[in-house]
Amino acid sequence: MARLEGKVALITGATGGIGRAAARLFADEGARLTLVDLDETALRETVQSVGEDRASYAVADVTMPDQTQAYVQAAVDRWGGVDVLLANAGIEGSLSPIPDYPLDVFDRVMAVNVRGVWLGIKYVVPVMRERGGGSIVITSSTAGIGAGPDMSAYTTSKHAVIGLMRTAAMEGAPSGIRVNTVNPAPIETRMMRSIEEMRVATMDDAAITVEQTYRATSARIPLGRYGNPEEVAKMMLFLASDDSSFCTGGVYMVDGGRSAGGR
Ligand code: NAD
Numbered sequence: 001m002a003r004l005e006g007k008v009a010l011i012t013g014a015t016g017g018i019g020r021a022a023a024r025l026f027a028d029e030g031a032r033l034t035l036v037d038l039d040e041t042a043l044r045e046t047v048q049s050v051g052e053d054r055a056s057y058a059v060a061d062v063t064m065p066d067q068t069q070a071y072v073q074a075a076v077d078r079w080g081g082v083d084v085l086l087a088n089a090g091i092e093g094s095l096s097p098i099p100d101y102p103l104d105v106f107d108r109v110m111a112v113n114v115r116g117v118w119l120g121i122k123y124v125v126p127v128m129r130e131r132g133g134g135s136i137v138i139t140s141s142t143a144g145i146g147a148g149p150d151m152s153a154y155t156t157s158k159h160a161v162i163g164l165m166r167t168a169a170m171e172g173a174p175s176g177i178r179v180n181t182v183n184p185a186p187i188e189t190r191m192m193r194s195i196e197e198m199r200v201a202t203m204d205d206a207a208i209t210v211e212q213t214y215r216a217t218s219a220r221i222p223l224g225r226y227g228n229p230e231e232v233a234k235m236m237l238f239l240a241s242d243d244s245s246f247c248t249g250g251v252y253m254v255d256g257g258r259s260a261g262g263r
Contacts, residue, residue, distance in 0.1 A: 001030075002028070002029045002030030003029045003030070003237060003241040003242075003243060004026055004029040004030045004031035004084070004237070004240060004241055005029070005030035005031075006030070007030070007031050007032070007083040007084055007240075007241075008031065008032045008033075008034070008075060008079040008080070008081055008082050008083050008084070009026050009031045009032070009033050009034075009082075009083065009084035009085075009086060009240060010033075010034050010036060010071065010072065010075050010082055010084065010085045010086065010120075010124065011023055011026070011033060011034075011035050011036065011086040011088060012036040012037070012060075012062050012071075012085075012086065012087055012088050012089040012116070012120060013036075013037060013062075013088040013089030013090060013139070014033075014035035014036055014037050014043065014046060014057070014088070015035070015037040015039060015042035015043055015045070015046050016037070016088075016089075016189060016190065016191070017187065017188070017189025017190060017191070017229045018088060018139065018184070018187060018189060018229045018232050018233065019035075019037070019086070019088045019089070020046055020049075020229070021228075021229035021230045021232065021233040022086055022088065022229075022232075022233040022236050022237070023035055023046060023050050023055065024049070024050060024233075025230070025233040025234065025236075025237050026084075026086075026233075026236075026237065026240065027050045027051060027054045027055060029237060029241070031054070031084070031240075032054060032055070032078075032079045033050065033054060033055040033056070034055070034056050034057065034058055034071065034074055034075035034078060034079065034082075035047060035050075035055055035056070035057045035058070036057070036058050036059075036060050036062070036071045036089070037057075037059070037060075037089070038059065038060075038061060039059075040057075040059045043057040043058075043059060044057065056074065056075075056078045056079075058070065058071035058074040058075075062087075062089045062112060062116030062117075062119065062120065063111040063112055063115055063116050063119070064119075065119055065123075068116075068119040068120060068122075068123050069123050072120075072123045072124050072127055076127060081127060081130065081131045082124055082127045082128060082131070082134065083128070083131060083133075083134045083135065084134060084135050084136075084137070084240040085120055085121070085124045085128075085134070085135075085136045085137070086137045086139070086236055086240065087116070087117040087120045087121070087136065087137070087138045087139065087161075088137075088138075088139040088236075089112060089116055090112060090113050090139060090157075090191075091108065091109055091112045091113065092109075092151070092154055092191050092194055092195055093105050093106070093108070093109040093151065093153040093154050094153075094198060095150045095151060095195070095198040095199060095202055096150055096202065097149065097150060097152075098152050101152055101153065105153060106152070106153040109153035109154055109157050110153060110156070110157055110160075113154070113157035113158065113160075113161065114157050114160045114161060114164070117138055117161050117164060118164055120136075121136060121164070121168050121179075124136070125168075125171075125172065125175075125177060128172075128175070128177050129175045129177070132175075132176055133175060133176025133177055133178075134172075134176070134177050134178070135177070135178045135179075135180075135239060135240050135241075135244070136165075136168060136172070136177065136178070136179040136180075137179075137180055137181075137182060137236050137239045137240055138161050138164070138165050138179070138180070138181045138182070139181070139182055139184070139232075139236075140158045140161050140162055140165075140181040140182065140183045140251070141154075141158040141183055141184060142183055142184065142185045142253070142255050142258050142259055143155045143158040143159075144158035144159050144161065144162050144181065144183050144251070145159070145162070145183060145251065145253075145259060146259065150202070151195075158183075161181060162181055162251060165179050165180065165181045165249070165251075166179075166249055169248045169249035170249070172248070173248060178239075178244070178245075178247060178248035179248055179249065180239045180244070180247060180248060180249070180250045180251070180252060181250070181251050181252065182232060182235050182236055182239065182252050182254060183251055183252060183253045183254065183255065183259075184227055184232045184254045184255060185221055185226070185227060185253075185254070185255035185256050185258040185259075186217055186218075186221070186226045186227070187226055187227045187228065187229055187231075187232055188226050188227070188228055188229065189229060192217075192226065193210075196210045196213045196214055196217070197210055199213050200213055214226075220258070221255070221256040221257065221258050222256055222257030222258065222260065222261065223256035223257055224256075225256065226256075227254060227255070227256060231254060232254050235252055235254045239252065
């Protein structure tokens with residue numbers, strides 16, 4: 001049987017690289033989906049690629065409480081409840097040491113990556129309780145368990161959601177609500193292209209190219225490459241489905257060995 005047959009999943013950041021891969025895989029595994037993101041055209045396109053009989057969408061900024069309540073309600077109205085929340089929307093912010101890091105960018109990264117996840121949990125838990133349980137999967141990062149220079153807001157935010165996940169897992173357990181994070185290393189999406197370009201722009205040596213930065217980052221991963229969105233989506237599927245029925249409060253790396261000892 002398909003692993004998400006009969007389940008309803010909400011996915012935020014659903015038109016991005018990882019969110020879209022998760023939407024496709026979850027739909028293939030039988031889920032009904034409500035996809036959430038900022039841009040309606042991209043959402044419509046994603047719904048069409050997944051299948052309109054399987055997916056609906058809600059335009060929402062995850063930092064806004066009223067819009068969060070509205071996207072949870074949209075899933076309830078369309079599909080009758082929610083079993084899975086994939087809290088995946090995120091932004092990278094900018095690259096600079098803390099003394100130079102723009103305050104407004106710090107605030108926005110924390111708002112999207114932390115407050116947005118917190119709001120999603122806040123409004124979805126009562127709906128999951130009515131259903132007798134559920135699974136919340138949060139996209140953290142290798143930046144959630146380690147750090148490099150220049151990405152203070154992003155690194156802080158991805159650490160923060162691990163604390164949030166652990167609290168939500170403790171609160172949710174009596175109601176059968178499981179909560180876990182997925183922690184990818186660099187993945188082939190728009191976000192890494194943006195980070196590579198910012199990295200090159202901040203370097204003193206004008207001869208260093210985006211391609212060289214990409215190769216250097218790949219070389220620091222023991223498996224020698226970036227991951228693909230589909231490889232992350234497969235871990236998300238495991239955690240969303242009943243295959244992970246005894247898993248809650250956990251940090252699940254999808255990182256090519258990066259956290260075990262990459263340079
Ligand atoms: P992406 O930029 O392709 O997708 C992110 C999506 O989030 C976009 O569609 C964007 O519109 C949406 N989003 C941003 N702000 C939002 C808001 N306020 N409200 C609603 N939606 C919003 O990047 P991605 O790589 O697919 O990232 C998905 C998640 O994976 C993020 O949380 C990211 O931090 C995390 N992650 C990515 C990588 C990587 O290397 N790509 C590694 C580790 C973790």
